Amino acid sequence: MSAAAGYRSEELLAVCIARLIRAVPTRHIAVGAASPIPAAACWLCVKQGDPLRLSLLHKRSGNPFTDGSRELFDLTGQGRVDLFFLGGGEIDGQANLNLIGTGDWPGTGVRFPGSFGSAFMYYMAGRTILFREEHSPRVLVQRVAHISAPGTSEPGVYRRGHAQALVTGRCIFHFHPERARFSLASIHAGETLESIRAMTGFDFDVPDGVGETPPPSAAELALLQGPVCDEMLETYPEFCRRVWGRSRAA
Amino acid sequence: MTPISLEAMAASIPDGAMLAMPPDNSLPSVALAKALIRRGARGLRLVGVPISGFATDILIGAGCVSEVNTSAVTLGEAGFAPRFTEALKAGRITIRDATCPAMHTMLQAAEKGVPFMPLRGLIGSDILANRPDWRVVESPFPAPDGSVEKITLLPALHPDVAVFHAAMADSAGNVWVGRRRECATIAHASRRCLVTVERVVEGNFLEDERMTPGAINATYIEAVAVAERGAQPAALLDEYGFDTECVLAYARAAKTAEGFAEWCAEHVFGGQRAAAE
Structure with a gap:
């Protein structure tokens, strides 16, 4: 984001996610691979004093799991994880996620890395915040090419939670599983309803009174750039270098 | 327990074998992957537990792999795995897509001996x-x-060979993986288990209450080979970290087949003499 705004895009998105975390009572959050901005949001909540338990899959020192990498999935299956984060190469208007690829199965167009734990975690976590910085018609599509994990499930399939929201580089959507649709929640500075519509491949609801996403406060920015970055340097060195220009002491 | 050489270990894995390997955050044996490339392995069927990383991408790039059964192939912060992506597009490999807990569950069924x-x-x-x-x-x-x-x-999924890199082996042939217990799952579920280690130490982990929880019993371990810094560029517990610079450089080089071949010449075949000693 521009220097004039006084904050970076990554910082705004971390603050947006932190607010969504606080909007619902949350005890235990698990953060998966390649999720530096959601991880920053969780650390921000912790540094602001929220009594959260954070389980970071990719934390090397102090990793929370003592029963191997299956333990995350086992405890999520039991209902012990209130919140998880997922993204997608494609996300559609019914909150279906595609981490497989485009073209015919298994991704003969663009191949994405794969589905990770999404085809389990999306059902079994208490709720999921969807995050994808790129907000364009190629990512936010009418219908995903392949479903790694569905946004809603038919009766008879055990499902504990759904998407709470979708945070992008342009706006925040809330998700409504009962009607399997997104509604616009707030628009980041510099965007308009028209620009969001133009860059979104799916239809969404627009409630009255949708406003601009509040910017990060000076206190939030100070925490992100200081103690939050300190916590992230080991696990996300490239992110910390790119966003905050900081490297870990050798 | 007498360690074998890394090259002998690679030679004991036949073409076409189904190999279970942990990803970059949980003790991959990059050293053995490189030795398999040097021996010219073909037709390997790789199992990602539960995903696949750097070692898988170099094996694919070197033409050692026919199939990958995994939940994702990724270089983490360095992005998409370039040789996997290219080989899949060219039709040289098959992928059987899964989701992480499904990989664990299939191996756990094998551990328990249930269908x-x-x-x-x-x-x-x-x-x-x-x-x-x-x-x-x-x-x-x-x-x-x-x-x-x-x-x-x-x-139940029964891999032919479990392959990972442990911090150490003891005199009795037990190996120590700290908290990375998924290595125990693949050791239990696989027909054979081959482990590279940083070092061999005197004694028996199973007689030390503090070491036992991170140990895997020698019952499951067929052979051990010493390979110092054998997980690199991946991390090894609290002993050394993930080498982001190395993987970023690999990701850039491996965008093309030529770049990958040059990378291999330097990092796989260039180190052959030292590794064989």
Whole structure:
């Protein structure tokens, strides 16, 4: 984001996610691979004093799991994880996620890395915040090419939670599983309803009174750039270098 | 316990073997992957536990692999795995897409010696639609409210060989992996288990209460080879970290077949003499 705004895009998105975390009572959050901005949001909540338990899959020192990498999935299956984060190469208007690829199965167009734990975690976590910085018609599509994990499930399939929201580089959507649709929640500075519509491949609801996403406060920015970055340097060195220009002491 | 050489270990893995390997955050034996490239292995079927990383991408790039059964192939912060992506597009490899807990569940069924285990989630995912080996059934146990639940049964997965890199082996041939217990799961589930280690130490981990929880019993271990810094560029517990610079440089080089070949000449074949000593 521009220097004039006084904050970076990554910082705004971390603050947006932190607010969504606080909007619902949350005890235990698990953060998966390649999720530096959601991880920053969780650390921000912790540094602001929220009594959260954070389980970071990719934390090397102090990793929370003592029963191997299956333990995350086992405890999520039991209902012990209130919140998880997922993204997608494609996300559609019914909150279906595609981490497989485009073209015919298994991704003969663009191949994405794969589905990770999404085809389990999306059902079994208490709720999921969807995050994808790129907000364009190629990512936010009418219908995903392949479903790694569905946004809603038919009766008879055990499902504990759904998407709470979708945070992008342009706006925040809330998700409504009962009607399997997104509604616009707030628009980041510099965007308009028209620009969001133009860059979104799916239809969404627009409630009255949708406003601009509040910017990060000076206190939030100070925490992100200081103690939050300190916590992230080991696990996300490239992110910390790119966003905050900081490297870990050798 | 007498360690064998890394090259002898690679030679003992036949072409076409099904190899279970942990990803970059949980003790991959990059050293053995490089030795397999040097021996010119072909037709390997790799199992990602539960995903696949750097070692998988270099094996694919070197033409050693025919199939990958995994939940993702990624270089983490360095992005997409370039040789995997290229080989899949060119049709040189097959991928059997899964989701992380499904990989664990299939291996846990093998650990227990039962034919299958159930897993929730999955239903409504195209992963399931593309796995004819997975079956959806009605649970024979109704929910407390009497409703019937549909659930997926996953068959036991028995890899031919488990391969990982442990911090150390002891005199009795036990190996120590700290908290990375998924290495124990693949050791239990696989027919053979080959382990590279940083070092061999005197004594027996199973007689030390503090070491036992991170140990894997020698019962499961067929052979050990010493390979110092054998997980690199991946991390080894608290001993050394992930070498982001190295993997970023690899990701750039391996965008093309020529770049990958140059990278291999330097990092796989250039180190051959030192590794064989």
